[in-house]
Amino acid sequence: MDKEKIIQKIVSPKGADDQHELLSWANNSTENKREYIRYKNLWAILQRGEEMPKQHVESDFKAVKARINSSSKRMLFMPALRYAAVFVVALFTGLLAHHLFLNIDISMNVVEVPKGNRTSISLPDGTQVWLSNGSKLTYPETFRGKSRDVELMGEAYFTVTHNADKPFFVKLGSHRVKVLGTEFSVLAYPNDSIIQVDLASGKVQLEVNTSTHGKSYYRSVALNPLQSLALNKLTGKLRRSRIPNNFYTYWQEGNYTFLDESFESLAQKIDRIYGVQLIFEDERIKQRTFSGAFNVDDNIYTIMEVFKSASQKPFSYRVEGKTIRIKSIN
Amino acid sequence: MDALTNELIELLNQKNKAAFEVVFGAYYPRLVYFAAEYVSHEEAKGLVQDAFVAFWEKNPALQNNSQLQSYLYTSVKNNCLMRLRREQSQKKYINEAEYRMQNQLYVSALTEMDTSALTFQEIELIIQKTMEELPPRCREVFVESRFNGKKNHEVAKALNISEKAVEAQITKALKTFRITLKDYLPLVAYLFLSR
Incomplete structure (x- = not known):
């Protein structure tokens, strides 16, 4: 198909046959697909919508206004999450979950959230989970057996339904968290050296997998409400502290606040939240620390401008697709 | 282009309702038509x-x-x-090969789409620059026709010239755009000529 014809079909498709022809042409080769996507996207972006009657714009604005006014009574957690763009893959694979479920073949659900997104999930027992930024949660279709077991890679906030007879376990690689009905968050990315558990209310214990003389067992460390516990996976050291100040704003409003945090460490968070990699062109700038806040729904460009204005020493940045190069200016 | 002023953006930052309404008026229609390229028109409005x-x-x-x-x-x-993606995961569509193919294609298209501020800056800049290069009369006709949404005979009446002259000026403007817009041109031409 030549250029003119493709464009013609994108701009004013004539019936299903036309659309079919275009789609199969696009699927024919990666080059066709690329060309099709380029025109399709450009056409979409260049839309002016002048065809829309004024009355429609007005009545739709009224609808939006009504929603804005009514949402002041919104529930906790809802605002940040309801509109978050979320990619959820619910895979009903008959995973054989040896390690978790004692050789019982149970159908497992896997929910994955890509970088820059969050979602909430209701588990079969009524437990609520808010899953965030490139995280993955695996849980069974039904909780059989003596305990409720889920597996987490990444970051999540749990409101666990109380059931003393059936403890709730969150498996984090070789370690796990034991829960008895409570609200807490877990930070456990496989590539991080740290696992962190923040307890809002209730009771949980972190169970650290320890091995001596070839035998492995769990060493339990209990948390009190408003406490934060961090395990260094490499050294096995535990550090106890107060729950971070930004805990509630982060989970409820999506605001990430930071105090004297290094650019390097912030870059890691930005990668998780926005899927954008920051590359530092010199070492010094990595160590620079920042205090401030951003919202996970802000776009990366806004964030970079925030950093630029917050930085005492000027730096410049260059966007190249999914990476941003940062260079200090002297 | 018809960019909103920084003063309005400032008001918007202060959560000014009137400013919000202006933004809605300016962007709602084009966003709906944008979204309707990938989902149904009704869905587009909701989204x-x-x-x-x-x-x-x-x-x-x-x-x-x-x-x-x-x-x-x-x-x-x-x-x-x-x-x-939600539709993709719903079983009822799985057997509709055609629908699936389209859905997948749209997902890749949107995933690849660059909606960073830079893109819009770039498009705005290109159009602005091109506008500056147009001769005054030509620009006048073009603005009336393209940005103020007037029909050719209305432009002719407003500027007190013949309809033929209007057409000629628009053709001239498009020629200039043809050079600056290169890749974008075929689509831009459709947009400009479709009225």
Whole structure:
């Protein structure tokens, strides 16, 4: 198909046959697909919508206004999450979950959230989970057996339904968290050296997998409400502290606040939240620390401008697709 | 282009309702038609409204029109993607090969779409620059026709010239755009000539 014809079909498709022809042409080769996507996207972006009657714009604005006014009574957690763009893959694979479920073949659900997104999930027992930024949660279709077991890679906030007879376990690689009905968050990315558990209310214990003389067992460390516990996976050291100040704003409003945090460490968070990699062109700038806040729904460009204005020493940045190069200016 | 002024953006940052209404008026129609390229028109309206509600509630700090545009298009894009992917995971569509093919294609298209502020800055800049290069009369005709949405005979009447002259000026303008827009041209030409 030549250029003119493709464009013609994108701009004013004539019936299903036309659309079919275009789609199969696009699927024919990666080059066709690329060309099709380029025109399709450009056409979409260049839309002016002048065809829309004024009355429609007005009545739709009224609808939006009504929603804005009514949402002041919104529930906790809802605002940040309801509109978050979320990619959820619910895979009903008959995973054989040896390690978790004692050789019982149970159908497992896997929910994955890509970088820059969050979602909430209701588990079969009524437990609520808010899953965030490139995280993955695996849980069974039904909780059989003596305990409720889920597996987490990444970051999540749990409101666990109380059931003393059936403890709730969150498996984090070789370690796990034991829960008895409570609200807490877990930070456990496989590539991080740290696992962190923040307890809002209730009771949980972190169970650290320890091995001596070839035998492995769990060493339990209990948390009190408003406490934060961090395990260094490499050294096995535990550090106890107060729950971070930004805990509630982060989970409820999506605001990430930071105090004297290094650019390097912030870059890691930005990668998780926005899927954008920051590359530092010199070492010094990595160590620079920042205090401030951003919202996970802000776009990366806004964030970079925030950093630029917050930085005492000027730096410049260059966007190249999914990476941003940062260079200090002297 | 018809960019919103920084003063308006400033008011918007202060959660001014009137400013919000201006933004809605300026961007709602084009966002709906944007989204309708990937989902149905009815769905598009709902998704864009969702984006505006979220926009008001988030009240993101913006510095200029390009950032505003980028923010809105990114939200709508994400809402469309969410809708398409949800449909993908619903079984009832699995046997409809045609629908699936289209859905998948749209998902890749939207995933690849760059809605950063830079994109909008670039498009705005290109159009602005081209406008500056047009001879005064030609620009006048073009603005009336393209940006103020007047029909050729209306432009002719407003500027007190013949309809033929209007057509000639538009052709001239498009020729200039042909050079600056290169890749974009075929689509831009459709947009400009479709009225």
